[in-house]
Amino acid sequence: MAAEPSNARSMSDLMLRVAEKLGVAEYRSTGQLHIPVDQFNFNLCKRYVNNGISMFMADQPPKGWRWMRRPCSVTFATRVTGTADAGTGELHLIDATLIATYDTADDLKDWWAYILTGTGAGSYAQITAYDETTGDCTVADWLDADGNPDGTDPVATDTFAITSVKTNAGDAAKYILPANFGGTVDGKIKYAANSAVGTNIEWCDEATIRARRSVAVNSGIPNLAAIRPYQPMDEDLSQSRQWELIVDPEPGSAYTVQFPYTLYFDGLRMESGVATAGGATTLTDNLRTELADHFVGWTITIVDGTNVGKSRTVTGYTAGGQFTFATMTVANDTTSQYIVEPPNNLHPAGHQFDDTIEAACLARTEMESQDEHFDTFWTDYYHKKALPNAFKVDQRSAPRKLGPMLSGSQGHRTRLGDSANFTYLDSSGTDVVVA
Numbered sequence: 001m002a003a004e005p006s007n008a009r010s011m012s013d014l015m016l017r018v019a020e021k022l023g024v025a026e027y028r029s030t031g032q033l034h035i036p037v038d039q040f041n042f043n044l045c046k047r048y049v050n051n052g053i054s055m056f057m058a059d060q061p062p063k064g065w066r067w068m069r070r071p072c073s074v075t076f077a078t079r080v081t082g083t084a085d086a087g088t089g090e091l092h093l094i095d096a097t098l099i100a101t102y103d104t105a106d107d108l109k110d111w112w113a114y115i116l117t118g119t120g121a122g123s124y125a126q127i128t129a130y131d132e133t134t135g136d137c138t139v140a141d142w143l144d145a146d147g148n149p150d151g152t153d154p155v156a157t158d159t160f161a162i163t164s165v166k167t168n169a170g171d172a173a174k175y176i177l178p179a180n181f182g183g184t185v186d187g188k189i190k191y192a193a194n195s196a197v198g199t200n201i202e203w204c205d206e207a208t209i210r211a212r213r214s215v216a217v218n219s220g221i222p223n224l225a226a227i228r229p230y231q232p233m234d235e236d237l238s239q240s241r242q243w244e245l246i247v248d249p250e251p252g253s254a255y256t257v258q259f260p261y262t263l264y265f266d267g268l269r270m271e272s273g274v275a276t277a278g279g280a281t282t283l284t285d286n287l288r289t290e291l292a293d294h295f296v297g298w299t300i301t302i303v304d305g306t307n308v309g310k311s312r313t314v315t316g317y318t319a320g321g322q323f324t325f326a327t328m329t330v331a332n333d334t335t336s337q338y339i340v341e342p343p344n345n346l347h348p349a350g351h352q353f354d355d356t357i358e359a360a361c362l363a364r365t366e367m368e369s370q371d372e373h374f375d376t377f378w379t380d381y382y383h384k385k386a387l388p389n390a391f392k393v394d395q396r397s398a399p400r401k402l403g404p405m406l407s408g409s410q411g412h413r414t415r416l417g418d419s420a421n422f423t424y425l426d427s428s429g430t431d432v433v434v435a
Helices: 012-024 040-058 096-100 206-215 351-369 378-395
Strands: 069-075 079-083 092-094 114-115 124-131 138-139 160-163 174-176 181-185 224-229 243-248 254-263 271-274 282-284 299-304 311-313 321-322 337-341 412-416 419-425 431-434
Touching: 012 040, 012 337, 012 351, 040 271, 040 351, 079 096, 181 224, 181 243, 206 224, 206 243, 351 378
Parallel strands: none
Antiparallel strands: 069 254, 079 160, 092 138, 114 124, 114 160, 124 138, 174 243, 181 254, 224 243, 271 337, 282 321, 299 311, 299 337, 412 419, 419 431
């Protein structure tokens, strides 16, 4: 990932600005302000930040924000199926017939194994090691159909599919789309230029593909594609709001397709708390209720108390609320207050919109807090200064040869010499003129 400017507004920065506005920011023992860790004030700040970003995204030009238009690239999977041998279990999937094709150490490493039928049906895992002499695929843990830890372990005679990239339940015709895909496709789907495929691929209704596959599942170069809500193979209604790409015929090679889509904002994430126990490489908060491994890969930062200012990457997390990380030398204790957040926890608009995002979060704080001592400075600044500037920045990102990007029935443009004025309605129904 490309490095961000050192002054980019992170989730922590926005949370602290909102906390200052609300008067709930706390002082560290070192004298610096930090985000409050008590759950009421913390969650209040988090709500205002995410609501502010959502408001900015809704206050878009008539044809939408250019920065929200993203390309999606999907590479189809190579797929192999089989039946598990004896010895298959908690951390292993064994099939000796695999060695005839995959005869080099770790040939299947990083591929995905899905249990199709039998005791472990619905469970899946990414392969962490492969033994070419026995056909033994090692995994870190079997996940359930919704991706949660501690899925059902497979046993001998279970059938499976292994795919080179992650798919929906091992089906090479179904691909789970990024979490920021909101269900809106903005253009044609095409094979990548280096795919060397002469067949065109076209969008259709998902019912068309479903009907074709109900008769026969054919293999070949896909010429039809559709988008539909992602639903795991179990019978319970999924809580996921992700979508999947389904194609027909089922691909037999690793072709790549690309299409444009509109980014969907699902909220920035962060949690806080106070340690109930700790060590040099651990911190425990027994009030946490998340499942095991939920915070693995996130960054934990001690904002006050013992080890104040130190940050580490979380390498382990148990359902009892214990974080594991590289040593902090001094043992954490019950004075250690922390926040934990995903890496690169930044708003989706980009550095050039930082000022507008910050203004939106503070404006939302004024609008929602209902505190009589608040003035409307940030609300006015957001609507009259920051948002119009964001429109200009977004417009300048368009290549000049494409012509005006902010034209349409929702606004009008008038030429006055070398200047241009644009009028639009913001989220509060107010006319705003971009000069």
